[in-house]
Amino acid sequence: MAQPTELLAVLIDADNVPASKIGAVLAEIARFGTASVKRIYGDWTSTQLSGWKAAASEHVIQPVQQFANTVGKNATDSALIIDAMDLLYTRRFSGFCIVSSDSDFTRLATRIREDGVTVYGFGERKTPEAFRNACDSFTYLDVLEEADAGPAATPLARTPTPALRQDTKLVAGLRSCVSTATGEDGWANLGPVGGLMRKQQPDFDPRNWGYAKLSDLVRAIGLFDVEPRPIGGLQIRNKSK
Known part of the structure; x- marks a missing residue:
């Protein structure tokens, strides 16, 4: 329906x-x-x-x-x-x-x-x-x-990994949201993490840093493990220091 x-x-x-x-x-x-x-x-x-x-x-x-x-x-x-x-x-x-x-x-x-x-x-x-x-x-x-x-436009330049890691508001926000959404298996579904980020930072959008998708952004930061979920979609967790 x-x-x-x-x-x-x-x-x-x-x-x-x-x-x-x-x-x-x-x-x-x-x-x-x-x-x-x-x-x-x-x-x-x-x-x-x-x-x-x-x-x-x-x-x-x-x-x-x-x-x-x-x-x-x-x-x-x-x-x-x-x-x-x-x-x-x-x-x-x-x-x-x-x-x-x-x-x-x-x-x-x-x-x-x-x-x-x-x-x-x-x-x-x-x-x-x-x-x-x-x-x-x-x-x-x-x-x-x-x-x-249109197709001839130049997309926003992607912010490189070192600059992403220096963006303390971005990194701290993602870490916090991942921790909040983490289940008993130690993983968080990526979708709810993005939703939590929007609630905390209404202007949060991966495109602000030149990335089309949230998964592209978190992979570029390099501080998170991102893997496919067994039932579809992606899951994320904070990397161990």
């Missing part, structure tokens, strides 16, 4: 996301469910959003006009937040995708999660930590660049 489709609301801050990334963002969102609502917010009378007009049309995203009535006040953020709360109250959506690099949406993400609804964040590396951590998962736009640009 087919699983029910997860309905998602996609809300885009046009002022803080480049139009060139939206195709890759929507492709990533399709992994989580169906984007039944797609809205983008900005002052469409501004020439700064000219690049977004074609992108919004191509991807069937509804533009929401918000005039910048006062200099220094971000009316776009307010419009997005109001719409998000209206959509939340309908109880139709299992997840919200907030596409922005703006910390102003930190409280919005927290409020949505308080209702038990998943929040997926997308933004640039400059996105403040507070907003990243307020989401269930946060994906950096640059790791999606290859899918957006």
Whole structure:
């Protein structure tokens, strides 16, 4: 029996996301469910959003006009937040995708999660930590660049083993999650380890270091044993010192 489709609301801050990334963002969102609502917010009378007009049309995203009535006040953020709360109250959506690099949406993400609804964040590396951590998962736009640009794109360079081992946050997080997920046989299933990492570090993604899969990343670090499970999949354990 087919699983029910997860309905998602996609809300885009046009002022803080480049139009060139939206195709890759929507492709990533399709992994989580169906984007039944797609809205983008900005002052469409501004020439700064000219690049977004074609992108919004191509991807069937509804533009929401918000005039910048006062200099220094971000009316776009307010419009997005109001719409998000209206959509939340309908109880139709299992997840919200907030596409922005703006910390102003930190409280919005927290409020949505308080209702038990998943929040997926997308933004640039400059996105403040507070907003990243307020989401269930946060994906950096640059790791999606290859899918957006097509086969001719240059993938992110893989971080070499010495640099990976010096990344104390990464190594300590993986060691902790492996220990937490380890069973009586001394092994942990790799899938749950990745899930625990995302809960502890919402922006955790092997692609941040240039690796397509978690198994590729942990093998590159070289501090873990990784083997096939007898019933399928992979298992992992911390190497003995």
